[in-house]
Amino acid sequence: MDMNFSKEHLMARQLFHDFAVNEVEPWAEQTDEEHRFPKEIVGKMQELGFMGVPFPKEIGGQGCDTLAYVLLVEELAKVCATTAVIVSAHTSLAADAIAQFGNETQKEQFLRPLAEGKKLGSFALTEAEAGTDASGLNTKAVRDGDSWVINGTKVFITNAGQADIYVIFAMTDKTAGTRGISAFIIEKGTPGFSFGLPEKKMGIRGSSTCELIFEDCRIPLENLLGREGKGFGIAMATLDGGRIGIAAQALGIAEGAFEKTITYVKERKQFKTPIAKFQNTQFVLAQMKTEIEAARFLVYDAALKKDSGKPYSVEAAMAKLKCSQVASDVTRECVQLHGGYGYIQAFQVERMMRDAKITEIYEGTSEVMKMVISGSLLR
Amino acid sequence: MNIIVCIKQVPDTKEVRIDPVKGTLIRQGVPSIMNPDDKAALEAALRIKDGMGAKVIALSMGPLQADAVLREAMAMGADEGILVSDPQFGGADTWATSATLAAAITKLEYDLVLAGRQAIDGDTAQVGPEIAEHLGIPHISYAKELRIEGDEVIVKRQFEDRYQLLSAKMPVLVTALSELNQPRYMTPRGIFEAYREKQVTHWQRNDIPVESENIGLKGSPTRVIETNPKVMKAPGTKIEEDVEKSVQYLIEKLKEKYIL
Numbered sequence: 001m002d003m004n005f006s007k008e009h010l011m012a013r014q015l016f017h018d019f020a021v022n023e024v025e026p027w028a029e030q031t032d033e034e035h036r037f038p039k040e041i042v043g044k045m046q047e048l049g050f051m052g053v054p055f056p057k058e059i060g061g062q063g064c065d066t067l068a069y070v071l072l073v074e075e076l077a078k079v080c081a082t083t084a085v086i087v088s089a090h091t092s093l094a095a096d097a098i099a100q101f102g103n104e105t106q107k108e109q110f111l112r113p114l115a116e117g118k119k120l121g122s123f124a125l126t127e128a129e130a131g132t133d134a135s136g137l138n139t140k141a142v143r144d145g146d147s148w149v150i151n152g153t154k155v156f157i158t159n160a161g162q163a164d165i166y167v168i169f170a171m172t173d174k175t176a177g178t179r180g181i182s183a184f185i186i187e188k189g190t191p192g193f194s195f196g197l198p199e200k201k202m203g204i205r206g207s208s209t210c211e212l213i214f215e216d217c218r219i220p221l222e223n224l225l226g227r228e229g230k231g232f233g234i235a236m237a238t239l240d241g242g243r244i245g246i247a248a249q250a251l252g253i254a255e256g257a258f259e260k261t262i263t264y265v266k267e268r269k270q271f272k273t274p275i276a277k278f279q280n281t282q283f284v285l286a287q288m289k290t291e292i293e294a295a296r297f298l299v300y301d302a303a304l305k306k307d308s309g310k311p312y313s314v315e316a317a318m319a320k321l322k323c324s325q326v327a328s329d330v331t332r333e334c335v336q337l338h339g340g341y342g343y344i345q346a347f348q349v350e351r352m353m354r355d356a357k358i359t360e361i362y363e364g365t366s367e368v369m370k371m372v373i374s375g376s377l378l379r
Numbered sequence: 380m381n382i383i384v385c386i387k388q389v390p391d392t393k394e395v396r397i398d399p400v401k402g403t404l405i406r407q408g409v410p411s412i413m414n415p416d417d418k419a420a421l422e423a424a425l426r427i428k429d430g431m432g433a434k435v436i437a438l439s440m441g442p443l444q445a446d447a448v449l450r451e452a453m454a455m456g457a458d459e460g461i462l463v464s465d466p467q468f469g470g471a472d473t474w475a476t477s478a479t480l481a482a483a484i485t486k487l488e489y490d491l492v493l494a495g496r497q498a499i500d501g502d503t504a505q506v507g508p509e510i511a512e513h514l515g516i517p518h519i520s521y522a523k524e525l526r527i528e529g530d531e532v533i534v535k536r537q538f539e540d541r542y543q544l545l546s547a548k549m550p551v552l553v554t555a556l557s558e559l560n561q562p563r564y565m566t567p568r569g570i571f572e573a574y575r576e577k578q579v580t581h582w583q584r585n586d587i588p589v590e591s592e593n594i595g596l597k598g599s600p601t602r603v604i605e606t607n608p609k610v611m612k613a614p615g616t617k618i619e620e621d622v623e624k625s626v627q628y629l630i631e632k633l634k635e636k637y638i639l
Contacts, residue, residue: 008574011451015565049566062568072567 003300005067012068016075019048020083028080031206032351035198037162038206041083046117051090055099059107060116066241066303070248074299077252078259081355082206084252088245089158089207090114093363094121097167097238098185101226110165110185122163123242124154124212125235132368134169134232135177139214141170141184147218148184150192154212158362161195162208164188167238169231170214181231185223192217203354240313242363243320244306247299250323250359254292254330257352261285261334264347268338281337288330295319295326314376321369324359331356380433380527382424383484385494385510386417386452388445392499397606413448416495420555422562423525424493425456431527434458436487440468440480449579454569455562460577461487465584470596473501477509478598482589483582484514491532492552496521507554518552519545522559 005013024041031038045051053069055061062068069091077084095114098106113119130136139152150170157166166186173180186193196211226234262285265276275281298319305312331353335342342349360366390409398405413421424435437452439445440463449460463483471479484492492514494507504520511518523542524535532551536543537558584594592598618625633639 006574007447007450008571011447011454011565011570011574012567015454015567015570019564048564049568053567057568062566062571064567064571068567068571 008064009067009071012064013071013075016050016072019045019050020075020079024076024083025079028082029345029348029351031080031082032203032355033205033345035200035205037208038080038083038086039162042086042120042162045083045087046120049117050087051117051120052095052115053091055095055111055115059099060112062115066244066306067300070244070299070303073245073248074252074255077249078256080206081249081253081352082204084249085158085204085207085246086120086162088242088249089123090121090163092241092245093123093238094159094163094165094167096241097123097183097225097234100237100241101183101234102185105222106185106225114165119164120159120162122157122159122166123238124157124160124166124168125239126154126156128153128155132365134181134235137169137171137181139168139170140174141172141182143172143221144218146221148221148224150184150186150214150217150219152214153196155196156199156209156362157212158207158209160208160210160212161198166212167225168212168214169235172228172231176229178232179229181235182228183225183231183234184219185225186214186217186219190217190219201358203351203356203358239363240316241306243316243369244299244302244312246359246363247295247302247316247319247323250320250327250356251292251295251299253352253356253359254288254295254323254327257331257334257349257356258285258288258292260347260349260352261288261337264338264341268341275337284333284337288333291326291330295323298322314373317364317369317372320359320364321366321373324356324366327356327359328353380427380431380491381436381487381489382427382433382491382493383436383438383487383489384417384421384424384452384457385480385492385507386421386437386439386448387414387495387498388412388439388441388448389414389498389500395500411444411447413451414495414498414500415557416497416499416555418495418562419557419559420493420495420553421452421455421457422560423522423553423555424491425563426560427491427527428456436461436489438480438483439463440471440476440483442469446579450570450573450577451565453573453577453579454565456569460573460579461582462579463582463587467584467595470599471594472599472601473503473505473509474600475594475596475598477506477513478593479587479589480506481510481513482587484510485588486586490549491527492516492550494552494554496554496556504554507552511552514550514552516550516552517547518554519547520554522553522555525553525555525559 052061057063172182302315302319437457497504523537
C-alpha cells in the first residue's frame with residue numbers, strides 16, 4: 001500500500017525491519033518458550049535510540065514522530081510481540097505520560113534517561129479491583145511532611161521489575177472517585193517498593209508482568225506528576241497514545257503470521273498440489289489481506305492525527321479495536337491454514353495466535369474501545 | 380583528518396533475476412541497497428571518526444536515486460554526502476567511472492580514500508585501485524583489518540591462502556572487504572536528520588574537472604557483449620566434527636525438516 005510516506009519514514013521502516021529480522025526474530029521462539037525478558041535486545045534498542053523515537057532531540061529523544069514509532073512497533077511485532085510491547089509500554093505509556101504532563105524538572109530527571117535509552121519505563125494503573133473501572137483504585141498516597149507515602153498493590157504491570165522508572169496512579173482522596181486519583185513517578189529501588197512474582201501468561205511470555213507492591217513507600221513531594229486529583233485525566237490521555245502503540249503491535253502480529261502463512265501455503269502439498277492452489281486458501285488469504293490493510297489505515301491515521309496535533313482519542317480507539325480483532329482473527333486463520341503444523345511450536349503461528357489475544361484486552365479492552373467510540377457519537 | 384568513502388548504489392542481487400532470453404538483469408521492482416563492501420568501508424571510516432576524530436565524506440556517482448545511499452551513509456554517521464550525477468556520465472565502465480570519481484576527489488581535501496573491494500552488480504574490483512592510479516596515490520586492496528598509526532595506514536590484506544601486513548603513508552586509498560567489520564545500524568534520529576536537516580551536494584558534468592573523452596559511455600573502452608545466468612546452487616554447510624557428531628547433526632537436521 002502506498003501511504004505516500006516521506007523518504008525518512010520509508011528508510012526508518014527499512015531500518016526497523018532489518019533490525020527485527022536480524023536481531024529479534026532469531027530469539028523470538030526462545031523468548032516465548034523460556035518466558036525470558038529479552039534484555040540483550042532491549043540493550044541494543046536502547047543504544048540505537050529505538051526507545052526514544054517520538055520525543056524531541058532536546059530531551060534526548062530521536063526527534064522523529066508517532067508515525068515512525070508506529071512503524072517500529074509494527075516491524076518488531078511482525079517477528080516478536082514481546083519485544084514490541086516492551087517498547088510500547090516504555091514509550092507511549094511511561095515516557096509519554098511524563099512528556100505530556102511532567103514539569104521541566106521532571107522531564108530532565110526522568111524523561112531524558114527514558115528517551116536516551118539509559119533507563120526503562122513502566123506505567124501502572126491496574127489493580128486487582130480496578131481494571132476498566134479506574135475509580136476502584138485502592139492504592140493510597142498520603143502527604144506526610146516533605147513526602148508522599150504510598151500503600152497498595154498494582155497488578156499485571158508490563159515491564160515490572162525490569163523498568164527503572166514507574167508512572168503510577170494512587171488515590172489521594174478516596175471519597176472523590178476518579179477525581180481523587182493522582183499520578184506519581186517512582187524509581188525502582190525506593191524503600192518500600194517491591195515486586196510480586198511474575199505472572200504465567202498465555203502469550204507475550206517474555207514480557208515481564210508482575211505486581212508492584214508499595215508498603216509505606218516514601219517519595220518526594222515533587223514526584224507528583226501533574227496536579228493532585230488530575231491523575232484520571234492523565235491516565236486516560238496517556239492511554240489514548242498507548243492504544244496507537246498496541247494497535248501497531250496487533251497489526252504487526254497479524255502481518256507476521258500472514259507472511260509465514262503465504263510461504264507455507266506455497267510449499268505445503270496435499271492431493272499432490274500446493275494448498276495455495278485451492279480456492280479456499282486463496283479466499284481466506286484475500287479476506288485476511290483486506291482486513292490487514294483496513295486495520296493499517298486506521299492505525300496510521302491515528303498516528304498522523306496525533307502528530308498533527310489534532311484530537312485522536314476516537315481514532316486511536318478505532319485503530320486498537322480493529323487491529324486487535326484482525327490480529328486475533330488472522331492468526332487463528334493462519335493456524336487453520338497450517339493445519340496440524342500450525343498447532344505445534346516450530347511454525348511460529350501458534351505463538352502469534354497466543355500473542356494476539358492480549359491486544360484485545362490490555363490498555364483498554366475492546367469493550368472499552370467501543371465505549372470510547374460510541375461515547376463520541378452520542379454526545 | 381578527512382576520509383572520503385566511495386559508495387555505490389546497487390540492486391540487491393539476492394532479489395535480482397536474469398532475463399532468460401536477453402541475458403540482462405531484471406531490475407524492475409528490485410530494491411536498491413548500499414553495496415555491502417562499500418558499507419564496510421564506510422563503517423571503517425566511522426570507526427576512525429569515533430576513535431580519533433575525522434570528517435567523513437560519502438561520495439557516489441550514479442543516477443539521482445543514488446541520493447538514498449548517501450542519506451543512508453549520513454544516517455549512519457557520515458558528515459557529508461556528495462552525488463556526482465549527470466546524464467553525460469551515464470553508461471560508464473570502470474575506466475570512465477574511476478576517472479570521474481578521481482576528478483571529483485581532487486576538488487576535496489583528503490588523507491584517506493576508502494572504497495569497497497567490488498560491487499555486487501559488477502564484481503570487477505577495478506574502480507577503487509583505478510581511482511588511486513588517477514590520483515597518483517598508493518592503494519592497498521582487500522583490507523581485512525585497518526588501523527591508523529601516525530601518518531600511516533596499516534592494513535592486513537587478505538589473499539586466498541595468506542595475509543600481508545602492509546603500511547602506507549597517507550594519502551592512500553584502501554579497498555575494504557565485507558569481512559573488515561560489521562557495519563552499524565542507522566539510527567532513527569540519523570535518518571530524520573539526513574533528510575530534514577542535511578543536504579546531499581549535487582555535482583554535475585561542469586563541476587567535475589575531467590576530460591570529456593574519459594566520461595560516460597563514449598569514454599568507456601569496455602563493452603559488455605553478453606550476460607548469461609549461471610545455475611545457482613544453494614550454499615552448503617560444512618561441519619567439521621568427528622563422525623559421531625556429524626552423523627548426529629545430520630539426523631537432527633533431517634528431523635528438523637521432517638524428512639526423518
